[in-house]
């Protein structure tokens with residue numbers, strides 16, 4: 009057992025060997041209790057528990073036991089499906105040999121299989137509303153599985169894949185497969201008649217045995233890779249009529265025909281919570297699918313929080329659907345907050361703040377995420393959300409604020425305390441008259457602020473709180489009443505959104521007591537309520553309330569910027585970011601030099617217009633394989649907040665070039681993220697592999713890769729990023745870097761369900777038999793790299809030959825340590841090898857860091873805490889980068905060059 013390595017590297021703590029040891033050492037007591045949780049009979053439970061059980065306990069335990077069994081059944085189906093998918097993938101990715109494939113990560117041997125082509129007939133398809141994937145497909149059944157022996161086993165196996173099939177609603181018939189002319193491929197039937205031709209019924213165990221025997225016989229005389237059979241699933245004429253669609257779907261309009269979208273939000277804290285958030289989220293997804301709703305929804309044990317947009321023509325059905333869900337229904341506090349002004353589809357498409365200069369809608373997809381809390385509060389103990397003060401209707405709130413205004417004007421001291429419980433970036437652009445902002449950067453900071461602010465306030469003083477949609481004030485109300493003991497707490501029902509709507513609907517002509525813009529959590533970022541401009545433009549200082557995110561992906565900070573500056577700064581927060589967006593690291597003036605081309609800068613060779621030198625350079629370089637664009641899009645859709653970290657086209661091409669120039673194509677990347685740069689490096693390693701091929705060195709023998717063949721090892725600690733990176737590399741393994749199939753497969757990954765939750769800590773892929781890539785999930789890349797520098801094997805990774813190139817793109821504060829590991833160990837990086845480090849110019853701020861002159865971003869310039877904190881962080885990192893660059897420039901173990909491309913790349917050659 010490799011215990012030494014287990015201790016040295018954090019990664020190893022997660023290794024399966026460790027898990028095995030850990031599990032085998034679990035104390036007996038925990039094993040026993042988990043057995044009871046797993047669902048035992050009542051008698052066993054009764055024996056193991058000494059005090060007599062109440063009826064309630066017995067019922068509860070029985071329900072738990074049933075739930076345990078149900079889950080176990082679901083899990084077993086899920087495992088079978090996963091196994092089937094896994095086998096399918098292996099068969100696709102591997103050679104065409106029969107039954108011989110092995111997966112390098114798990115050494116899983118593909119067992120002998122029957123390929124069963126399943127075809128569901130039209131009547132059943134429409135009755136069950138089967139999705140594309142469920143209409144037809146291929147199921148692999150192991151030859152030794154009981155599905156090849158019994159009807160029950162076979163039905164269960166089919167059900168795993170075709171989940172919509174309900175017991176007793178279908179019959180099975182089998183036919184021998186139809187083959188292509190060369191006899192190697194099974195053809196799908198085109199019509200029902202074709203599918204039924206020569207078919208026989210499968211209604212008994214004997215029929216099942218006969219069916220698979222026929223498959224064996226057919227296989228003897230065919231050139232197929234494995235025995236195959238086609239099973240037709242037909243509607244059972246004796247099955248009970250299908251249950252009618254739920255009332256909320258009856259006579260529903262087609263959401264595609266809706267001319268407008270309606271924005272809405274709601275939250276619910278059901279008193280008994282949500283038992284199983286995962287299942288609940290899956291149910292919501294299924295129930296809401298027909299409405300084509302978009303948005304962001306959080307589900308947790310404590311409740312649900314939703315911000316959505318729904319096609320207006322199906323809005324009543326959607327509302328009915330939500331009300332019919334027990335956990336929402338009566339518990340959606342203040343019902344559903346609906347924006348009274350639907351947005352036309354055309355406006356909707358551009359209603360969000362542009363992303364990368366491209367128009368964006370408020371929401372692009374429907375994301376239903378399971379979280380520990382729907383609003384992360386950071387409280388030590390949960391409070392009772394049902395008891396959170398008085399939920400004050402908007403009109404009453406309005407009157408109270410008018411009274412308070414009069415009291416303030418008369419200098420009366422008994423005006424209520426009005427607390428704005430949102431964060432500073434929200435209160436900066438809009439606030440109720442007379443309100444005090446809490447001045448928090450995030451909601452978790454509220455408790456200390458409240459405690460301090462209200463320390464001397466009498467317990468019966470009137471306190472009024474509000475937030476955007478009301479949900480945060482449920483928590484604030486609970487805290488004020490239950491933890492601080494205040495007795496006269498009220499909160500604005502439905503928040504600013506409901507106030508604005510109610511005033512428009514029921515009190516038109518009344519002056520809004522809310523001034524400015526309501527910050528919202530969708531792509532629009534702000535919804536203007538009054539013309540008041542409360543904040544100052546980040547670039548010119550003019551008064552404004554317009555919110556956006558800086559267009560420079562490397563910065564992306566939230567900014568307030570006036571309309572004029574938004575145009576002149578091209579959506580960026582500063583001249584530096586604008587330069588970066590316009591021209592990368594180059595000067596924008598060059599774009600304006602007199603053109604040798606047509607007056608409007610059109611390149612006659614391509615007929616294309618280039619706005620900046622980056623585009624021009626890329627436009628005159630070899631085309632970037634199209635799959636990379638999809639990788640970027642997938643990253644934006646999964647990990648939007650980190651999508652600026654992706655290397656991108658120009659840097660990616662440089663990495664491919666550098667990797668292609670290495671002698672052996674052995675590359676280490678630290679910080680995989682979603683695998684963009686990994687793929688670029690792998691492309692380079694593949695190029696090296698192809699050259700070696702031509703020189704007569706052959707692959708793919710495992711030893712060749714391990715002993716010095718083209719190989720990319722990339723490390724990442726974030727599991728979500730790791731999953732997507734693994735999916736991206738699988739696409740490349742299967743379809744290569746270019747071509748429609750690769751693009752299509754990469755596109756499909758935007759359907760969240762297609763990205764597998766990878767359990768293994770190492771994922772291996774081979775490309776064109778010319779290069780191998782291994783992704784490694786680690787807890788800390790630096791610890792693992794230091795271990796690799798001294799050991800030849802870490803977990804499943806064998807490092808028999810050093811790397812030619814190391815791309816350092818993980819945590820930016822420890823760059824010197826990463827470089828030191830490479831320089832001090834020839835086992836890790838060979839002499840003459842390259843180290844590439846990203847972001848060494850840190851948004852251009854290293855210039856100021858070098859002169860210790862941060863005048864442009866001093867704290868006094870920004871009154872906003874968030875901005876100040878971001879500036880501090882940026883300055884700190886810029887200083888770190890500057891110190892790093894200075895140290896490298898003096899280090900005579902390397903020759904270094906900083907390329908002012910993108911965020912700055914330092915390229916070092918180890919002497």
Ligand SMILES: C[S@@+](CC[C@H](N)C(=O)[O-])C[C@H]1O[C@@H](n2cnc3c(N)ncnc32)[C@H](O)[C@@H]1O
Nearest residue numbers: 653654655679681684685725788789817818819
């Ligand atoms: C800038 S991104 C990498 C981008 C990627 N190389 C590309 O070009 O597409 C940095 C990544 O490093 C990961 N990371 C940061 N610190 C790490 C550490 N100590 N160990 C492993 N991964 C780390 C982060 O989770 C993040 O995904």
